Amino acid sequence: MTTDLKAATTMNLTIDVAKCCGSGQCVMAAPDVFDQDDDGVAFLLDQTPPDTERANVDEAIASCPTGAITVVDG
Amino acid sequence: MGTGHGGVQTGNALRRAGWVGPITLVGAEKHLPYQRPPLSKSCADAEALDDLALFHPAAHYDSVGVDLELGAQVVGIDRDGSEVELHSGRRLAYDHLVLALGSRPRPVPVAGCGLAGVHTLRTLDDARWISARLRTAGSVVLVGGGFIGLELATVAARLGKRVTVVEAAPRLLHGAVTPVTGQFLTERHTAAGVRLRLGEAVDRITGVDGAVRSVLTASGDELSADLVVVCVGAVPNCELARAAGLPVDDGILVDYDLVTADPAISAIGDCARFPYGNRRVRLSSVQNAFDGATHVARRLTSGAGGYAPVPWFWSDQAGVKVQMAGLPTALHGGLGSGPEEQLDVEGDVAGGSFSVHRYVDGRFVGGESVGMPRAHLAMRRRLAAERASAVPLAG
Ligand SMILES: Cc1cc2nc3c(=O)[nH]c(=O)nc-3n(C[C@H](O)[C@H](O)[C@H](O)COP(=O)(O)OP(=O)(O)OC[C@H]3O[C@@H](n4cnc5c(N)ncnc54)[C@H](O)[C@@H]3O)c2cc1C
Numbered sequence A: 001m002t003t004d005l006k007a008a009t010t011m012n013l014t015i016d017v018a019k020c021c022g023s024g025q026c027v028m029a030a031p032d033v034f035d036q037d038d039d040g041v042a043f044l045l046d047q048t049p050p051d052t053e054r055a056n057v058d059e060a061i062a063s064c065p066t067g068a069i070t071v072v073d074g
Numbered sequence B: 001m002g003t004g005h006g007g008v009q010t011g012n013a014l015r016r017a018g019w020v021g022p023i024t025l026v027g028a029e030k031h032l033p034y035q036r037p038p039l040s041k042s043c044a045d046a047e048a049l050d051d052l053a054l055f056h057p058a059a060h061y062d063s064v065g066v067d068l069e070l071g072a073q074v075v076g077i078d079r080d081g082s083e084v085e086l087h088s089g090r091r092l093a094y095d096h097l098v099l100a101l102g103s104r105p106r107p108v109p110v111a112g113c114g115l116a117g118v119h120t121l122r123t124l125d126d127a128r129w130i131s132a133r134l135r136t137a138g139s140v141v142l143v144g145g146g147f148i149g150l151e152l153a154t155v156a157a158r159l160g161k162r163v164t165v166v167e168a169a170p171r172l173l174h175g176a177v178t179p180v181t182g183q184f185l186t187e188r189h190t191a192a193g194v195r196l197r198l199g200e201a202v203d204r205i206t207g208v209d210g211a212v213r214s215v216l217t218a219s220g221d222e223l224s225a226d227l228v229v230v231c232v233g234a235v236p237n238c239e240l241a242r243a244a245g246l247p248v249d250d251g252i253l254v255d256y257d258l259v260t261a262d263p264a265i266s267a268i269g270d271c272a273r274f275p276y277g278n279r280r281v282r283l284s285s286v287q288n289a290f291d292g293a294t295h296v297a298r299r300l301t302s303g304a305g306g307y308a309p310v311p312w313f314w315s316d317q318a319g320v321k322v323q324m325a326g327l328p329t330a331l332h333g334g335l336g337s338g339p340e341e342q343l344d345v346e347g348d349v350a351g352g353s354f355s356v357h358r359y360v361d362g363r364f365v366g367g368e369s370v371g372m373p374r375a376h377l378a379m380r381r382r383l384a385a386e387r388a389s390a391v392p393l394a395g
């Protein structure tokens, strides 16, 4: 039985661009993970961000007004 | 109460903030909670719309522990007994009640609104109906050149319909955006084939055999129409609050913490009028419903005080996304009633990539941008910084 702390769960993010309204909430909460194109549509700078981003990503998901961001822990 | 943007976010935010007690969302509509903005932007395709608009699949509410009471019209609030009464006669007890009752389309006092083919847009059912009608309609008239009317005009024009917007004010989005953006959108809509009748009132709507035939304007023009959508703003749903003895004035009156005159009842979103600086405002936006819900959830769990939002809004129309920060222009001078606004325009307006900063007495009060999401976020950050230093939070 081994416990590998470095291999803690990774987050795997997706954005439903059809739902995204361009609010920028995610960019404000986690600027190293999310960005927006010129039409305001969000895209991922990092699809599997490190665990140090978890609090920011949680905040981004919770503050997304359209529920466009989903995270799967892998 | 209410399963729109405010209600759903209240449940989500309460759970995130650690609320352990039961939460029930009660709403008159039978659909799983959905979002309204796509209704006017994406109603060309009714099937895609259902998916786009849905907040969460049903399983979400089970997993976070929020009970849904759908198709449940509330008919009364019994403040002494701390219960709400449903249309079915059932009563639900509450420790705290959040009113997120939204608003409904403002009726227009013109003859012919009851004809088949004349509609308003607020609910998913409205959007499905309009979507079906758009398939066969040749000519579409939008009464009102506000955000919803112009978004619908965009959709209808893209479908190749003959589209006319009749707006009583002399320019589009009067009171909502600056003349710079209003003029830019006027040109874009015109180029897309939308006919704009500005400064023109609707006299009446005519029909044949109960079905709409045309819209008659005050200046005597007859615009033929198979589909008329009346989009002239919304009125807040405050009747339940008024009947329960709570103060109401074009919105349920709340304090800086969104609490009504009854400490066990809060009101948020479109139905609430709250203090903003030295005035009271009522805002109809996703931002306000969402942030108000988040504020109430924090207050109920940790007692944090003072709702000091930075208003923002967006609209997708005429092929662009317009992003706004700050109060609408009508609430911040610029209409002759208050101090005059100074505008600072940057970028390429004709090219659809620009920002407009608004100043009143030299103070930044918000602005608009097209094709510049970073400028929009910068405006919101700047407003947040100014509000933090300027607004008294003690109610
Ligand atoms: C077509 C359209 C497009 C829009 N586009 C945008 C946009 O682009 N950007 C933006 O920021 N905002 C937009 N808005 C505004 C935004 O959708 C609203 O501000 C937001 O939905 C307000 O949320 P709410 O929770 O206050 O009210 P609502 O979402 O209206 O929810 C209120 C709910 O309460 C229910 N209810 C009312 N009375 C009772 C009762 N007695 N018993 C039980 N239930 C009751 C209603 O049925 C309704 O479901 C748009 C609105 C519409 C209609």
Ligand code: SF4
Residues within 6 Å of the ligand: A015, A019, A020, A021, A022, A023, A024, A025, A026, A027, A034, A036, A040, A041, A042, A060, A063, A064, A065, A066, A067, A068, A069
């Ligand atoms: S917070 Fe949500 S809606 Fe806003 S830009 Fe990010 S993904 Fe889009």
